[in-house]
Amino acid sequence: MTGDELDLARTEVAATxxxxxxxxxxxxxxxxxxxxxGDLVALTATGVTLASAxxxxxxxxxxxxxxxxxxxxxxxxxxxxxxxxRDSDASAVVHAHSEAAVALSLVADELPVVHYQQLxxxxxxxxxxxxxxxxxxxxxxxxxxxxxARAAILAxxxxxxVGSSLQQALDNAVLLxxxxxxxxxxxxxxxxxxxxxxxxQAVVEEAVRTGYGRTRPVDPA
Numbered sequence: 001m002t003g004d005e006l007d008l009a010r011t012e013v014a015a016t017x018x019x020x021x022x023x024x025x026x027x028x029x030x031x032x033x034x035x036x037x038g039d040l041v042a043l044t045a046t047g048v049t050l051a052s053a054x055x056x057x058x059x060x061x062x063x064x065x066x067x068x069x070x071x072x073x074x075x076x077x078x079x080x081x082x083x084x085x086r087d088s089d090a091s092a093v094v095h096a097h098s099e100a101a102v103a104l105s106l107v108a109d110e111l112p113v114v115h116y117q118q119l120x121x122x123x124x125x126x127x128x129x130x131x132x133x134x135x136x137x138x139x140x141x142x143x144x145x146x147x148x149a150r151a152a153i154l155a156x157x158x159x160x161x162v163g164s165s166l167q168q169a170l171d172n173a174v175l176l177x178x179x180x181x182x183x184x185x186x187x188x189x190x191x192x193x194x195x196x197x198x199x200x201q202a203v204v205e206e207a208v209r210t211g212y213g214r215t216r217p218v219d220p221a
Contacts, residue, residue: 006069009035009042010058016094016166017044021051025096025177031158032075035092035166036085039063043081043093045072076134080160083143090150090162092169097158100181105155107187112194114183116203121161121172121179122149123200130155151176 017033020026031050034043040060044050048057059070063085065078075081081093104111104127111118111125118125128145131138142160145152151161151172159176163169186192206212 005037006040006042006060007055009037010055010060010070012166013042013044013058014053014055016092016170017048017050017053017057019170020094020096020173023174025098025173026050027097030097032077032081032095033093033166033169034075034081036090040068041081041085043078044075045070046075048072077139079134079136079139080142083139084146084160084162087143087147088162090164090169092163092166094161094163094166094169094173095158096161096173096177098173098177098180100177100184101153101159102156103184104180105153105157108183111153111179111183112192113200114179114186114192114194116195116200117175118179119200119203121151121176124194125149125151125153125176128152128154130157133157153180 013033013035020031020033029047029049032044034041040062042058042060044053045057045059057072059072059074060068061074062068063082065082077095084090084093109127113123126145128141131141142152142154146162150163151159153159159173161169161172161176163172183192
Protein backbone atom coordinates (compact mmCIF):
# COMPACT_ATOMS: atom_id res chain seq x y z
CA MET A 1 0.00 0.00 0.00
CA THR A 2 1.36 3.41 -0.95
CA GLY A 3 1.39 6.49 1.22
CA ASP A 4 -0.84 8.22 -1.33
CA GLU A 5 -3.50 5.50 -0.95
CA LEU A 6 -3.45 5.89 2.80
CA ASP A 7 -3.63 9.69 2.57
CA LEU A 8 -6.63 9.37 0.25
CA ALA A 9 -8.36 7.03 2.71
CA ARG A 10 -7.79 9.49 5.56
CA THR A 11 -9.14 12.34 3.43
CA GLU A 12 -12.26 10.33 2.55
CA VAL A 13 -12.90 9.41 6.21
CA ALA A 14 -12.73 13.10 7.13
CA ALA A 15 -15.07 14.04 4.26
CA THR A 16 -17.57 11.34 5.27
CA UNK A 17 -17.45 12.59 8.86
CA UNK A 18 -18.31 16.12 7.74
CA UNK A 19 -21.16 14.82 5.59
CA UNK A 20 -22.51 12.80 8.51
CA UNK A 21 -22.63 16.00 10.55
CA UNK A 22 -24.09 18.01 7.66
CA UNK A 23 -26.99 15.57 7.44
CA UNK A 24 -27.65 15.97 11.16
CA UNK A 25 -26.74 12.44 12.19
CA UNK A 26 -24.11 13.52 14.71
CA UNK A 27 -23.54 16.40 17.10
CA UNK A 28 -20.10 17.62 18.15
CA UNK A 29 -17.73 14.73 18.84
CA UNK A 30 -20.46 12.07 18.96
CA UNK A 31 -19.93 9.43 16.27
CA UNK A 32 -17.04 7.98 14.30
CA UNK A 33 -16.11 6.74 10.82
CA UNK A 34 -13.60 4.27 9.42
CA UNK A 35 -12.50 2.57 6.22
CA UNK A 36 -10.36 -0.51 5.72
CA UNK A 37 -7.46 -0.31 3.29
CA GLY A 38 -5.77 -3.70 3.02
CA ASP A 39 -4.57 -4.67 6.49
CA LEU A 40 -4.90 -1.13 7.83
CA VAL A 41 -7.84 0.91 9.09
CA ALA A 42 -8.16 4.70 8.83
CA LEU A 43 -10.58 6.04 11.43
CA THR A 44 -11.55 9.21 13.21
CA ALA A 45 -9.65 10.04 16.35
CA THR A 46 -11.26 10.35 19.75
CA GLY A 47 -12.57 13.81 20.66
CA VAL A 48 -12.77 15.03 17.06
CA THR A 49 -15.64 17.34 16.07
CA LEU A 50 -16.95 15.56 13.01
CA ALA A 51 -18.41 18.67 11.36
CA SER A 52 -14.92 20.10 10.94
CA ALA A 53 -12.86 16.90 10.66
CA UNK A 54 -9.67 17.10 8.60
CA UNK A 55 -7.19 14.52 7.37
CA UNK A 56 -5.07 15.24 10.46
CA UNK A 57 -8.02 14.14 12.62
CA UNK A 58 -7.87 10.62 11.15
CA UNK A 59 -5.49 8.04 12.58
CA UNK A 60 -4.41 4.69 11.15
CA UNK A 61 -4.11 1.36 12.98
CA UNK A 62 -3.65 -2.24 11.93
CA UNK A 63 -6.30 -4.91 12.41
CA UNK A 64 -4.97 -5.62 15.91
CA UNK A 65 -5.35 -1.96 16.88
CA UNK A 66 -1.64 -1.14 16.81
CA UNK A 67 -0.84 2.44 15.85
CA UNK A 68 0.46 2.93 12.33
CA UNK A 69 0.26 6.65 11.64
CA UNK A 70 -1.44 9.86 12.74
CA UNK A 71 -0.90 12.05 15.79
CA UNK A 72 -4.11 11.30 17.72
CA UNK A 73 -5.55 8.34 19.62
CA UNK A 74 -8.30 6.44 17.73
CA UNK A 75 -12.00 6.58 18.64
CA UNK A 76 -13.14 4.88 21.83
CA UNK A 77 -15.31 2.60 19.66
CA UNK A 78 -12.21 1.09 18.03
CA UNK A 79 -13.32 -2.39 19.07
CA UNK A 80 -16.52 -2.22 17.02
CA UNK A 81 -14.70 -1.02 13.93
CA UNK A 82 -11.97 -3.66 14.11
CA UNK A 83 -14.50 -6.37 14.97
CA UNK A 84 -16.54 -5.57 11.86
CA UNK A 85 -13.46 -5.92 9.66
CA ARG A 86 -12.45 -9.19 11.28
CA ASP A 87 -15.95 -10.70 11.16
CA SER A 88 -17.25 -9.58 7.77
CA ASP A 89 -16.43 -8.44 4.26
CA ALA A 90 -17.40 -4.83 5.04
CA SER A 91 -14.89 -2.15 4.07
CA ALA A 92 -16.37 0.83 5.91
CA VAL A 93 -18.16 1.62 9.18
CA VAL A 94 -20.22 4.67 10.16
CA HIS A 95 -21.34 5.20 13.76
CA ALA A 96 -23.89 7.95 14.37
CA HIS A 97 -25.84 9.33 17.33
CA SER A 98 -28.89 10.08 15.21
CA GLU A 99 -32.06 11.47 16.81
CA ALA A 100 -34.79 9.21 15.43
CA ALA A 101 -32.83 6.03 16.06
CA VAL A 102 -32.15 6.99 19.67
CA ALA A 103 -35.82 7.91 20.11
CA LEU A 104 -36.94 4.56 18.71
CA SER A 105 -34.56 2.72 21.04
CA LEU A 106 -36.34 4.32 24.01
CA VAL A 107 -39.76 2.92 23.13
CA ALA A 108 -39.20 -0.26 21.09
CA ASP A 109 -37.11 -3.43 21.21
CA GLU A 110 -36.88 -3.72 17.44
CA LEU A 111 -37.48 -1.92 14.18
CA PRO A 112 -39.90 -4.08 12.19
CA VAL A 113 -39.86 -3.82 8.42
CA VAL A 114 -41.86 -0.66 7.80
CA HIS A 115 -40.71 -0.08 4.21
CA TYR A 116 -39.36 -2.47 1.61
CA GLN A 117 -36.06 -0.57 1.37
CA GLN A 118 -35.30 -1.92 4.83
CA LEU A 119 -34.39 -5.17 3.07
CA UNK A 120 -31.17 -3.41 2.03
CA UNK A 121 -30.20 -3.41 5.70
CA UNK A 122 -31.19 -7.02 6.33
CA UNK A 123 -34.86 -6.67 7.28
CA UNK A 124 -36.08 -6.47 10.88
CA UNK A 125 -33.50 -4.95 13.23
CA UNK A 126 -33.35 -5.81 16.93
CA UNK A 127 -32.29 -2.99 19.25
CA UNK A 128 -28.93 -3.80 20.88
CA UNK A 129 -29.22 -3.59 24.71
CA UNK A 130 -27.48 -0.66 26.36
CA UNK A 131 -23.87 -0.95 27.45
CA UNK A 132 -21.40 1.90 28.03
CA UNK A 133 -19.48 3.14 24.99
CA UNK A 134 -16.13 1.54 24.30
CA UNK A 135 -16.84 -1.57 26.38
CA UNK A 136 -16.32 -5.17 25.34
CA UNK A 137 -19.98 -5.80 26.15
CA UNK A 138 -21.16 -3.19 23.66
CA UNK A 139 -18.69 -4.39 21.03
CA UNK A 140 -19.83 -8.02 21.35
CA UNK A 141 -23.55 -7.28 21.20
CA UNK A 142 -23.15 -4.88 18.28
CA UNK A 143 -21.07 -7.33 16.27
CA UNK A 144 -23.66 -10.06 16.95
CA UNK A 145 -26.40 -7.79 15.57
CA UNK A 146 -24.33 -7.00 12.47
CA UNK A 147 -23.70 -10.63 11.56
CA UNK A 148 -27.08 -10.76 9.83
CA ALA A 149 -27.59 -7.10 8.96
CA ARG A 150 -25.88 -4.06 7.47
CA ALA A 151 -26.87 -1.80 10.35
CA ALA A 152 -27.67 -1.91 14.06
CA ILE A 153 -29.56 0.30 16.51
CA LEU A 154 -27.87 0.76 19.90
CA ALA A 155 -30.20 1.47 22.82
CA UNK A 156 -29.82 4.97 24.32
CA UNK A 157 -26.87 5.51 21.99
CA UNK A 158 -27.26 5.56 18.19
CA UNK A 159 -26.54 3.43 15.15
CA UNK A 160 -23.76 1.54 13.41
CA UNK A 161 -23.91 1.00 9.64
CA VAL A 162 -21.47 -0.90 7.45
CA GLY A 163 -20.88 -1.10 3.72
CA SER A 164 -18.53 -2.05 0.91
CA SER A 165 -17.46 1.60 0.71
CA LEU A 166 -17.69 4.75 2.79
CA GLN A 167 -20.51 5.99 0.57
CA GLN A 168 -22.51 2.80 1.05
CA ALA A 169 -21.99 2.80 4.81
CA LEU A 170 -23.11 6.45 4.92
CA ASP A 171 -26.12 5.67 2.73
CA ASN A 172 -27.08 2.82 5.07
CA ALA A 173 -26.82 5.11 8.10
CA VAL A 174 -29.02 7.70 6.40
CA LEU A 175 -31.55 5.05 5.35
CA LEU A 176 -31.74 3.64 8.87
CA UNK A 177 -32.36 7.07 10.35
CA UNK A 178 -35.17 7.66 7.82
CA UNK A 179 -36.74 4.30 8.67
CA UNK A 180 -36.57 5.07 12.39
CA UNK A 181 -38.20 8.45 11.77
CA UNK A 182 -41.02 6.78 9.83
CA UNK A 183 -41.58 4.34 12.70
CA UNK A 184 -41.51 6.99 15.43
CA UNK A 185 -43.83 9.28 13.46
CA UNK A 186 -46.35 6.48 12.90
CA UNK A 187 -46.09 5.29 16.51
CA UNK A 188 -47.22 8.72 17.69
CA UNK A 189 -50.57 8.00 16.02
CA UNK A 190 -51.05 4.23 16.44
CA UNK A 191 -49.02 1.02 16.64
CA UNK A 192 -47.14 0.82 13.30
CA UNK A 193 -48.04 -2.00 10.92
CA UNK A 194 -45.08 -4.00 9.63
CA UNK A 195 -44.74 -5.64 6.24
CA UNK A 196 -45.52 -9.35 6.13
CA UNK A 197 -43.26 -12.11 4.84
CA UNK A 198 -45.54 -12.36 1.80
CA UNK A 199 -45.09 -8.64 1.13
CA UNK A 200 -41.33 -8.94 1.32
CA GLN A 201 -41.18 -12.03 -0.89
CA ALA A 202 -43.23 -10.21 -3.51
CA VAL A 203 -40.86 -7.25 -3.37
CA VAL A 204 -37.81 -9.48 -3.80
CA GLU A 205 -39.36 -11.27 -6.76
CA GLU A 206 -40.31 -8.01 -8.45
CA ALA A 207 -36.87 -6.52 -7.83
CA VAL A 208 -35.22 -9.52 -9.44
CA ARG A 209 -37.64 -9.46 -12.38
CA THR A 210 -37.24 -5.75 -13.13
CA GLY A 211 -33.65 -5.13 -12.05
CA TYR A 212 -34.95 -2.60 -9.53
CA GLY A 213 -32.38 -0.13 -8.26
CA ARG A 214 -30.09 -0.31 -11.30
CA THR A 215 -29.90 2.21 -14.10
CA ARG A 216 -30.81 0.81 -17.53
CA PRO A 217 -30.41 2.29 -21.00
CA VAL A 218 -33.48 3.05 -23.07
CA ASP A 219 -34.30 0.24 -25.48
CA PRO A 220 -33.53 1.30 -29.06
CA ALA A 221 -36.61 1.92 -31.19
